[in-house]
Amino acid sequence: MTATSSQAPAGESITIQNGSLQVPDFPIIPFVEGDGTGPDIWRASVRVFDAAVEKAYGGKRKLMWHEVLAGEKAFKQTGNWLPDETVADFQKYLVGIKGPLTTPVGGGIRSLNVALRQLLDLYVCLRPVRYFTGVPSPVKRPELVDMVIFRENTEDIYAGVEYRAGTPEAQQVLDFLSATFPKDFAKVRFGDAAKSSDWRQLIGQEADSSVDVGIGIKPVSKLGAQRLIAAAIQYAITHQRRSVTFVHKGNIMKFTEGAFRDWGYDLAEGAFGDQCYTWSQWERTKAARGEAAANAEQKEALASGKLLVKDAIADITLQQVLTRPDDFDVIATLNLNGDYLSDALAAQVGGIGIAPGANINYVTGHAIFEATHGTAPKYANLDKVNPGSVILSGDMMLRYMGWSEAADLIIQGLERSIAAKTVTYDFARLMTGATEVSCSGFADAMISHM
């Protein structure tokens, strides 16, 4: 059942009591169709969700879909890209799902996707990356890829604190830097010294007195870092994973990304000390008693079942997730690193057409599930793209709600469709002997295999 933004269907709200989600049999689930390929994907995905729930519970449970507006559809109907009612409904009903929304480059509205995460304080972006047998992959051993990305979802340069070059606001920030931190201001290119430099001739610019520098601010807080890292460590312990790796660029951005690592180790040793062994501890033991003692200590800790908590610098990580993926398990990282890593890792296990995700606040219970990919506008309304990412995001949503029987049917439908080589264009172009089906055709195949 679909309703407009202002009219919720019959059903009940999911609630949270003492940290535990209370899910009625007929929960109202707000959804956003999304821009670009969003509507095609949604139409296919919702049939898969409904079929899985019907098959699992025979009508005793049902998802009560409630359409809420965001993006282009919202703007067309209401003149507002993200109506207040949409945010209010995600607040009220706790768990929802959305398609991708367009964000223009270089100007225009700020990301609605990011706005929803910030407004609901969905501080974890959870993106599992796993291999399904038979999926075409550019790497030799895709089955070794089994990682879960915990991406900080509310701050870093995604906070949106930035000023366009040449505006009074940018100038105000520059003036502040110049007056308060003159040494740092001297590092801002191109400050006073470069106003008439020779290279301007190379790019055909006249010497002028403007300082054309855009300024962005990268806030990284201790609370923001530690609540994300706590979620990652807790997940790793609960799911008996081997390690958590903090991925950061802390050698260069010492007080933001470097602090993320240090706060992470403090938290691991403070709040999870009896369940973790950290590389920070290893360093201290090495300094006190030598490398052999540190190695022995680590070996003993891991043999006793402790979780290894380590870190890696972001650039080499992007190589090593390819060359030795089994060194990486749960990853905790900052917002931008997590964005890059999600798409790069998805490529190893079949691409962005099969990359699910969730935005979660584990304290309030609020969660919005969404694919890792965007709107893929060139394929809009062609009924062509892979609905797998949104469908797998729905699988995550059902598991979050405790409806694992329905979620298992979704996985079964996906695995069997891939095994039968009935796939969308993105997989078909890399597989021999595949039958290419449309977006809706893939949903049909999945349902027939449940």
Ligand SMILES: NC(=O)C1=CN([C@@H]2O[C@H](COP(=O)(O)OP(=O)(O)OC[C@H]3O[C@@H](n4cnc5c(N)ncnc54)[C@H](OP(=O)(O)O)[C@@H]3O)[C@@H](O)[C@H]2O)C=CC1
């Ligand atoms: N959470 C969100 O809502 C997100 C929104 N966006 C927004 O989406 C817009 C477009 O972003 P863009 O950078 O082009 O990235 P997209 O993820 O939208 O698309 C890039 C390419 O990825 C492949 N792809 C994407 N989705 C699918 C799918 N379902 N099945 C198969 N292949 C797929 C296609 O590759 P090929 O061409 O090889 O077929 C496509 O051309 C931007 O406005 C961006 O801001 C981006 C990311 C997340």
Ligand SMILES: O=C(O)CCC(=O)C(=O)O
């Ligand atoms: O909000 C957007 O348009 C892009 C966001 C994005 O790429 C992501 O969250 O992975």
Ligand SMILES: [Mg+2]
């Ligand atoms: Mg992204």
